Amino acid sequence: MPGKVLVAIAELGGEILSLNHHCEAAIGLSSSAALGQLVWTLLPTAEFVETMRDGCRAAADGKDVADHSGKWQTNHGARFAVDWGYHGIRGASGTMGAIVVTGYDLGAVRRVQGEAREMLDRYQSILDTAVDGILTIGEDGLIKSFNRAAERIFGYRAVEVLGRNVSMLMPQPYRAEHDDYLHNYLNSRRKKIIGLGREVEGLRKDGTVFPLELSVGEVTVSGGHVFTGIIRDITDRKQVESEARRHQDDLAHLARVHSMGDLAAGLAHEINQPLTAILGHARAWVRMLDAGNPDLISLRDSMEKIAHQGERAAEVIRRLRKYVERGEMERQPSDLSASVSEALDLLQHELKVEGVHVMVKSPAGQPEILIDRVQIEQVLVNLVRNAIQAMTEAHIPSPELELVTVVTETPCGVCVSVRDNGPGFGATAPDQLFAPFFTTKQDGLGQGLSSCRRIVDAHGGRIWAEPNRPRGAVFSLWLPLSQAQGGGGLREVTRLGA
Amino acid sequence: MPRVIHIVDDDEPVRTALSLLLRSFGWQASAFGSARAFLESLRQGDMPDCLLLDLNMPGMNGAELMEALASMRVWVPVIIMTGQRDSPLEARARRAGAREVLNKPFGDEELKASIERALANAGGG
Numbered sequence: 312m313p314g315k316v317l318v319a320i321a322e323l324g325g326e327i328l329s330l331n332h333h334c335e336a337a338i339g340l341s342s343s344a345a346l347g348q349l350v351w352t353l354l355p356t357a358e359f360v361e362t363m364r365d366g367c368r369a370a371a372d373g374k375d376v377a378d379h380s381g382k383w384q385t386n387h388g389a390r391f392a393v394d395w396g397y398h399g400i401r402g403a404s405g406t407m408g409a410i411v412v413t414g415y416d417l418g419a420v421r422r423v424q425g426e427a428r429e430m431l432d433r434y435q436s437i438l439d440t441a442v443d444g445i446l447t448i449g450e451d452g453l454i455k456s457f458n459r460a461a462e463r464i465f466g467y468r469a470v471e472v473l474g475r476n477v478s479m480l481m482p483q484p485y486r487a488e489h490d491d492y493l494h495n496y497l498n499s500r501r502k503k504i505i506g507l508g509r510e511v512e513g514l515r516k517d518g519t520v521f522p523l524e525l526s527v528g529e530v531t532v533s534g535g536h537v538f539t540g541i542i543r544d545i546t547d548r549k550q551v552e553s554e555a556r557r558h559q560d561d562l563a564h565l566a567r568v569h570s571m572g573d574l575a576a577g578l579a580h581e582i583n584q585p586l587t588a589i590l591g592h593a594r595a596w597v598r599m600l601d602a603g604n605p606d607l608i609s610l611r612d613s614m615e616k617i618a619h620q621g622e623r624a625a626e627v628i629r630r631l632r633k634y635v636e637r638g639e640m641e642r643q644p645s646d647l648s649a650s651v652s653e654a655l656d657l658l659q660h661e662l663k664v665e666g667v668h669v670m671v672k673s674p675a676g677q678p679e680i681l682i683d684r685v686q687i688e689q690v691l692v693n694l695v696r697n698a699i700q701a702m703t704e705a706h707i708p709s710p711e712l713e714l715v716t717v718v719t720e721t722p723c724g725v726c727v728s729v730r731d732n733g734p735g736f737g738a739t740a741p742d743q744l745f746a747p748f749f750t751t752k753q754d755g756l757g758q759g760l761s762s763c764r765r766i767v768d769a770h771g772g773r774i775w776a777e778p779n780r781p782r783g784a785v786f787s788l789w790l791p792l793s794q795a796q797g798g799g800g801l802r803e804v805t806r807l808g809a
Numbered sequence: 810m811p812r813v814i815h816i817v818d819d820d821e822p823v824r825t826a827l828s829l830l831l832r833s834f835g836w837q838a839s840a841f842g843s844a845r846a847f848l849e850s851l852r853q854g855d856m857p858d859c860l861l862l863d864l865n866m867p868g869m870n871g872a873e874l875m876e877a878l879a880s881m882r883v884w885v886p887v888i889i890m891t892g893q894r895d896s897p898l899e900a901r902a903r904r905a906g907a908r909e910v911l912n913k914p915f916g917d918e919e920l921k922a923s924i925e926r927a928l929a930n931a932g933g934g
Contacts, residue, residue, distance in 0.1 A: 576892075579893065584822070584913065592829060598834070616825065666867045
């Protein structure tokens with residue numbers, strides 16, 4: 312039993328020989344002052360005098376005496392609760408020599424209990440006024456505590472969840488995996504979430520799934536593990552992020568639609584070529600069939616060519632449609648080199664007509680990154696078109712374009728550089744090129760590069776310009792390898808050959 | 810003796826199809842993938858009755874070829890083929906003497922009429 316032990320030693324007749332210091336302090340009298348007084352008249356209150364006297368006498372006779380509960384008193388008459396017992400002490404000869412009265416000051420015990428209760432209340436009120444949901448679970452995954460904010464977030468009262476498995480607050484697949492995860496952690500001590508924060512999904516009582524930010528701490532209590540989860544409902548934040556993303560997608564889409572006017576001439580040419588070929592073959596054969604005696608082998612050859620040219624036109628349409636469609640809200644793991652190829656395909660005609668020599672360098676086994684492919688192609692189309700126009704306007708005799716993809720390690724990402732041998736940007740500060748409404752073109756709106764920067768910023772990347780050596784400009788686009796979701800979008804791809 | 814029509818277009822499928830179509834009309838057709846290849850055949854004395862010329866080509870474009878022909882004092886009826894109406898390049902080709910312009914894609918009768926007009930004008934002039 313906790314608390315202080317009060318000890319009085321008395322002669323067989325009850326005269327006090329000594330008090331321990333706890334007893335002295337409790338009754339407010341020193342041993343010397345108490346010496347010789349009868350133990351049952353000094354220690355207990357009046358109603359327990361007889362009880363203690365009988366107990367002492369029985370102990371003096373060597374009998375076992377039951378413990379008692381009652382009140383003792385101080386020198387000044389203050390009463391306090393005590394549990395006490397008696398014990399006879401035998402001398403070396405075996406005869407009874409003294410009695411010992413041992414008391415437990417229940418007041419002290421209750422004070423400690425009161426302090427503990429007050430501390431618990433204080434912690435509980437902190438927990439209950441916390442904005443974040445806080446819950447604790449044991450090694451078995453069963454919920455031990457659940458604060459008010461957690462009640463509000465999940466829609467359960469604490470009494471409904473206490474003692475139940477915490478997986479009830481998770482949707483699939485987290486629900487099915489949680490027990491195994493906890494078990495594996497306790498065996499391997501390999502941390503995936505403990506000590507870290509991450510975004511996961513929670514399940515409310517009404518069945519709705521919502522995004523939450525979870526941080527988990529671990530403490531050892533009486534040799535067992537207790538895990539504390541702090542939960543923040545980020546539904547509103549996610550909604551704001553999603554609206555910002557939608558807004559950015561709309562802007563990017565508008566910029567693509569706007570740039571279609573510029574791309575249209577080249578694309579129309581790319582469709583007109585196969586159509587001209589198709590019409591040529593078809594009309595020639597109608598005439599030859601009308602004339603009779605057709606060469607069927609040549610006819611089959613023409614049909615094959617017509618089909619091939621139809622596919623060629625369809626491919627241009629597919630590319631065009633993909634470019635003007637609205638961006639996917641979900642970013643997909645993608646190889647940046649594929650976007651480089653698509654962008655160059657869209658500008659094939661311009662590159663050919665302007666006689667631009669294109670070199671593409673990309674490393675094998677490039678990692679995939681989480682991107683909106685259409686928007687990143689839009690950035691690349693902008694950069695390549697700007698380079699073509701700059702070189703054409705400056706009448707560069709051998710215009711050259713180099714697109715180089717490299718994987719960067721610190722920070723981890725993929726970088727594409729578009730390098731030309733055009734006039735460069737002269738006295739203009741490279742960063743000014745990305746400002747909205749900045750343009751060097753007579754009919755330009757100055758939206759191209761600023762919209763590129765918006766797109767790249769939204770991907771957590773960087774875009775910048777610098778002079779090329781010995782002449783020209785380099786525009787570089789860097790995108791990070793790992794995104795939110797703990798780098799979940801990262802996937803290594805293996806490529807055969809370069 | 811069938812009239813000889815030369816085609817200059819950098820797009821191989823278009824050259825093949827137009828050659829076939831011209832032959833179906835009874836003309837003789839030869840095709841070249843670039844302005845330079847055509848100029849080379851010209852230097853070898855291979856002179857067509859009419860030239861079907863693509864405007865947008867890498868290297869020397871259609872307008873530049875017409876300017877080169879004018880400077881060489883080579884007079885051949887030229888029909889310009891273009892995928893883009895009223896472009897600055899078309900205006901340049903017209904200034905260099907192009908009378909007929911065909912917008913790609915075009916029909917067979919349109920092509921035939923255009924060539925016949927070009928041949929008649931050349932014959933008449």
